[in-house]
Amino acid sequence: MRRKDGDAKVTGAAKYIDDLTFPGMLYGATVRSSIPRGTITARHISLPDGYTVADHRDIPGPNYVALIDPDQPCLAVDEIRHVAEPLLLVAHADKDALLHLDTRISIETRNGTPTYDPEASDVCFKKIAIDKGDLDAGFKAADVIVDGEYRTAHQEQLYIETNGVIAVPGDGRMTVYGSMQCPYYVHRALVVLLALPPDKVRVVQTETGGGFGGKEEYPSILACHAAILARKAGRPVKMIYDRVEDLLATTKRHPSIVRHRTGLTRDGRLTAMDIDVIMDGGAYATLSAVVLSRGVIHAAGPYRCDHIRIRGRAMMTHTPPNGAFRGFGAPQTLFAIEAHIDRIAEQLQIDPVRLREQNALRPGDTTATGQQLGRDASALAVLRDAVKRSRFHQKRKAWAGTNRGIGLSLFLHGSGFTGGGEVKLASKASLELTPRGARILVASTEIGQGTRTMHAQIVADALGLPYDAIDVHEADTAFVPDSGPTVASRTCMIVGKLLERCARDMRRRLGTLTPAQYYKKHGAFTVTSQYEPPPGLQWSDETYAGDAYGSYAWGCNVVELEVDPVTFDVTPLNVTAVAEIGKAIHPMMAIGQIEGGTAQGIGYALTEEVVMKDGRMANAQLTNYIIPTPLDAAPMDVGLLERPYAHGPFGAKGVGEMPIDGPAPAVINALRHCGFDIRSIPATPERLMRARLHHGFSKAGT
Amino acid sequence: MSALTLERPRSLKAALASLAADPSLMPIAGCTDVYVGLHFGTTPERRFLDLWGLKELRGIGVDGDALRIGALSTYTEIIQSTLVQQRVPMLVAASREVGGAQIQNRGTLGGNVANASPAGDTLPVLAAAGARIVLRSQSGTRTVPFDGFYTSYRNSIRTPDELVVAIEIPRLQGRQWWRKVGTRRAQAISKIMMAAVRGTDVRIGIGSVGPTVITATQAAAVLSGGGSIADAKAALLSEIRPIDDVRSTGEYRATVAANLLEQFWRET
Numbered sequence: 005m006r007r008k009d010g011d012a013k014v015t016g017a018a019k020y021i022d023d024l025t026f027p028g029m030l031y032g033a034t035v036r037s038s039i040p041r042g043t044i045t046a047r048h049i050s051l052p053d054g055y056t057v058a059d060h061r062d063i064p065g066p067n068y069v070a071l072i073d074p075d076q077p078c079l080a081v082d083e084i085r086h087v088a089e090p091l092l093l094v095a096h097a098d099k100d101a102l103l104h105l106d107t108r109i110s111i112e113t114r115n116g117t118p119t120y121d122p123e124a125s126d127v128c129f130k131k132i133a134i135d136k137g138d139l140d141a142g143f144k145a146a147d148v149i150v151d152g153e154y155r156t157a158h159q160e161q162l163y164i165e166t167n168g169v170i171a172v173p174g175d176g177r178m179t180v181y182g183s184m185q186c187p188y189y190v191h192r193a194l195v196v197l198l199a200l201p202p203d204k205v206r207v208v209q210t211e212t213g214g215g216f217g218g219k220e221e222y223p224s225i226l227a228c229h230a231a232i233l234a235r236k237a238g239r240p241v242k243m244i245y246d247r248v249e250d251l252l253a254t255t256k257r258h259p260s261i262v263r264h265r266t267g268l269t270r271d272g273r274l275t276a277m278d279i280d281v282i283m284d285g286g287a288y289a290t291l292s293a294v295v296l297s298r299g300v301i302h303a304a305g306p307y308r309c310d311h312i313r314i315r316g317r318a319m320m321t322h323t324p325p326n327g328a329f330r331g332f333g334a335p336q337t338l339f340a341i342e343a344h345i346d347r348i349a350e351q352l353q354i355d356p357v358r359l360r361e362q363n364a365l366r367p368g369d370t371t372a373t374g375q376q377l378g379r380d381a382s383a384l385a386v387l388r389d390a391v392k393r394s395r396f397h398q399k400r401k402a403w404a405g406t407n408r409g410i411g412l413s414l415f416l417h418g419s420g421f422t423g424g425g426e427v428k429l430a431s432k433a434s435l436e437l438t439p440r441g442a443r444i445l446v447a448s449t450e451i452g453q454g455t456r457t458m459h460a461q462i463v464a465d466a467l468g469l470p471y472d473a474i475d476v477h478e479a480d481t482a483f484v485p486d487s488g489p490t491v492a493s494r495t496c497m498i499v500g501k502l503l504e505r506c507a508r509d510m511r512r513r514l515g516t517l518t519p520a521q522y523y524k525k526h527g528a529f530t531v532t533s534q535y536e537p538p539p540g541l542q543w544s545d546e547t548y549a550g551d552a553y554g555s556y557a558w559g560c561n562v563v564e565l566e567v568d569p570v571t572f573d574v575t576p577l578n579v580t581a582v583a584e585i586g587k588a589i590h591p592m593m594a595i596g597q598i599e600g601g602t603a604q605g606i607g608y609a610l611t612e613e614v615v616m617k618d619g620r621m622a623n624a625q626l627t628n629y630i631i632p633t634p635l636d637a638a639p640m641d642v643g644l645l646e647r648p649y650a651h652g653p654f655g656a657k658g659v660g661e662m663p664i665d666g667p668a669p670a671v672i673n674a675l676r677h678c679g680f681d682i683r684s685i686p687a688t689p690e691r692l693m694r695a696r697l698h699h700g701f702s703k704a705g706t
Numbered sequence: 707m708s709a710l711t712l713e714r715p716r717s718l719k720a721a722l723a724s725l726a727a728d729p730s731l732m733p734i735a736g737c738t739d740v741y742v743g744l745h746f747g748t749t750p751e752r753r754f755l756d757l758w759g760l761k762e763l764r765g766i767g768v769d770g771d772a773l774r775i776g777a778l779s780t781y782t783e784i785i786q787s788t789l790v791q792q793r794v795p796m797l798v799a800a801s802r803e804v805g806g807a808q809i810q811n812r813g814t815l816g817g818n819v820a821n822a823s824p825a826g827d828t829l830p831v832l833a834a835a836g837a838r839i840v841l842r843s844q845s846g847t848r849t850v851p852f853d854g855f856y857t858s859y860r861n862s863i864r865t866p867d868e869l870v871v872a873i874e875i876p877r878l879q880g881r882q883w884w885r886k887v888g889t890r891r892a893q894a895i896s897k898i899m900m901a902a903v904r905g906t907d908v909r910i911g912i913g914s915v916g917p918t919v920i921t922a923t924q925a926a927a928v929l930s931g932g933g934s935i936a937d938a939k940a941a942l943l944s945e946i947r948p949i950d951d952v953r954s955t956g957e958y959r960a961t962v963a964a965n966l967l968e969q970f971w972r973e974t
């Protein structure tokens with residue numbers, strides 16, 4: 005199956021944002037704070053003619069980036085909350101004229117005292133409480149109690165194409181082209197900020213070089229900046245971040261602190277789980293509330309337990325806002341529970357596979373939010389398959405006491421928006437008849453993950469037409485309906501399902517005619533379908549109870565690795581990744597998602613470290629922010645299992661995010677097998693050395 | 707930004723004349739370091755002298771007893787040279803781990819030496835090999851020992867009107883050893899690296915553990931004199947000055963330097 009976007013990308017014909025220019029176009033730049041906290045006391049600007057300068061007074065509407073809470077100013081008025089806070093915008097026809105703005109613009113500030121420790125912060129963006137059963141009773145029934153604290157750090161998405169947009173003004177309208185995941189988020193932010201009616205704002209996604217969540221909310225503020233300049237200059241304005249600015253200013257994964265207190269019977273049955281989750285939101289609320297939400301819902305892992313208490317807090321700190329990143333809160337809390345489970349296994353001297361088997365959620369069991377799982381609950385299936393494929397037990401025994409280790413992780417990932425999110429979104433998808441077939445009209449974006457291909461496959465199969473008869477319209481808000489954001493592993497399961505329904509409606513309407521025959525006789529028509537929750541799905545935002553997601557995908561990772569006793573470098577030798585995703589619409593792309601997410605997860609575990617100094621990323625270069633290269637990635641054995649979900653297209657659930665949930669705890673558990681007691685990531689060689697400075701390995705690896 | 711200018715001399719003589727006339731001209735070879743400096747705004751120079759076409763700076767051959775490697779030799783040329791493979795396998799090993807294929811095709815040995823970064827991967831090799839640097843200006847040629855070539859962080863005894871024309875490596879006796887500890891397996895700046903030769907004498911070069919590459923003479927003396935590895939490690943730790951930076955910690959560098967020394971001794 006040829007990718008819809010493949011030919012244009014391979015031949016270089018695909019147009020990314022930096023490939024576009026418009027007549028009279030200017031280049032825009034952002035003047036940012038250089039201190040983490042303070043107040044602006046004066047601004048001195050001495051720029052010659054030819055520059056357009058804009059500040060908060062040039063914003064026609066309210067000065068905030070519309071998303072969830074209206075707390076993030078688009079341009080600072082006087083308060084500075086992080087080192088990359090945007091203060092002023094400058095545009096010029098010559099890009100190089102924007103290079104040394106700091107010599108011509110100076111900002112005076114009164115410095116405040118920053119807070120970097122989320123636990124010391126007195127500003128809480130969001131609190132969530134989940135309660136199931138009776139925690140005290142659960143602990144009373146326990147023979148053993150195991151405590152643990154686990155920490156995860158920032159992670160940068162590191163899409164290949166940095167953030168960039170072009171804003172084009174024109175008689176009471178604003179059009180923004182750009183690299184983005186969610187055209188309708190950008191649309192809404194612009195409508196609010198510019199105080200324009202929705203039909204006067206148009207947002208067009210250009211070919212996008214990766215997102216991983218990093219282009220979920222960030223393009224909104226960038227689009228607002230470009231639009232403010234374009235409006236003031238009356239000319240198109242292009243703003244593209246270079247890598248350093250992109251790393252310094254844009255969102256990262258929330259750092260987390262998760263504390264577990266767990267009660268078990270002597271033979272390893274969970275009786276009580278008490279979990280405390282703290283997420284570092286950075287300077288503004290942005291998406292922290294929903295990241296926290298997914299985090300706490302996944303915090304108990306894929307385990308059944310009658311008595312659970314989960315408390316979550318997202319706190320403000322004086323660093324650039326943290327935001328969406330593949331997994332969206334779940335990798336943090338799943339890291340904690342999965343590292344904790346191996347510590348429990350060690351303490352109770354139970355095999356980690358058996359401990360998981362004993363407690364894994366089965367069909368009919370209820371999760372922490374009280375959701376009863378359907379027949380597609382596959383924890384045991386993925387666990388057993390991964391253990392068998394990797395010959396886990398043989399290796400575990402053979403390598404004991406050496407510098408080789410093997411560890412595993414078991415996890416689940418809810419597909420689609422959390423709780424009532426999908427109902428609120430009320431997404432739409434349309435399908436338009438064409439003379440040769442049909443054209444898909446959705447706001448879901450292709451960001452390299454295969455949206456166009458996978459949607460076209462679903463429509464082709466539901467219509468009974470060849471794949472080549474299906475076209476996909478670009479994600480342009482002037483033409484496509486709001487199908488919601490391209491996030492949360494929802495593009496296949498939710499939007500794909502809407503398209504399947506459109507296709508079946510269209511099929512009925514065509515009757516016995518081919519598209520060409522129908523088109524000739526009656527002309528084109530468009531069918532639209534809108535999200536309706538599957539029957540019986542219930543959720544309460546007040547009690548945080550009910551069906552948190554329509555369905556879950558399930559995964560198990562086994563990581564085999566070797567620690568170099570001289571350098572403490574960790575070499576992943578092999579990774580087994582088994583995923584149950586309902587139905588793989590395009591198996592090769594699904595495997596690609598799993599392999600890519602797994603490599604990204606290993607980077608998260610071992611090397612990717614955002615070095616923060618005084619609230620600023622100190623290693624904001626590709627040279628020093630260490631993602632794995634192909635030479636660092638381990639060989640992978642991917643297994644796909646399919647247990648169809650009744651309300652997904654052809655049974656499909658989500659696959660995009662889950663692969664990054666499991667690698668980090670599996671790595672840390674493999675390191676534990678080598679004798680390293682690590683409870684935070686990244687587990688760099690420097691940290692491993694500290695953990696083991698005075699111990700050697702008892703025998704050499706094989 | 708003011709415009710950049712580039713001079714492209716046709717001969718070494720012309721290049722040296724240009725440099726003599728204007729020592730603020732910055733030579734460029736493969737430009738892999740210079741480009742990064744320009745991009746990040748850390749290279750103030752605006753006028754450049756392109757050495758790439760100078761045949762006199764190319765070629766790898768034997769000169770008397772020494773191996774002579776032209777300053778413009780790229781990592782790829784070094785990796786492919788049978789002469790280097792036979793005489794200085796540790797230089798081949800180090801070259802293989804520089805950057806990725808693109809950098810190996812373009813980056814030069816002379817550039818690595820002249821750039822004078824303490825993290826330059828070939829520098830510990832040249833230290834361990836007891837190499838000599840051939841410098842030339844309009845007023846003549848001088849050949850200086852690699853030990854003592856660097857005077858402080860990113861400074862050397864090369865004067866602004868001099869070019870590195872070649873690197874000479876004497877015939878080496880004994881087993882050669884090399885190990886780079888980078889932040890990952892490719893496209894990695896070294897956190898620490900060590901080259902060593904174990905012949906009748908021991909020579910050890912070590913990088914990224916001080917303001918310049920370090921020739922660990924005391925550790926080498928302990929080992930040459932039949933001392934214990936523990937004493938050699940202690941000597942090494944007194945010779946290096948590792949620091950914390952965004953890539954690693956001083957503590958890690960010190961521990962791993964000692965571990966590398968032990969590994970070298972065990973494996974040779």
Ligand SMILES: Cc1cc2nc3c(=O)[nH]c(=O)nc-3n(C[C@H](O)[C@H](O)[C@H](O)COP(=O)(O)OP(=O)(O)OC[C@H]3O[C@@H](n4cnc5c(N)ncnc54)[C@H](O)[C@@H]3O)c2cc1C
Nearest residue numbers: 735736737738739740804805813814817818820826827870
């Ligand atoms: C992506 C990337 C990865 C890299 N990885 C590594 C790595 O793994 N290990 C490593 O050591 N380095 C690495 N480097 C740095 C660089 O590639 C090397 O230092 C290389 O050897 C520089 O050679 P060049 O010919 O490109 O030097 P240039 O960039 O052309 O010059 C560097 C400096 O030397 C001077 N110079 C060059 N030639 C002469 C000469 N003949 N006489 C006098 N002065 C001269 C220049 O004026 C300049 O100051 C990397 C660089 C990049 C961009």
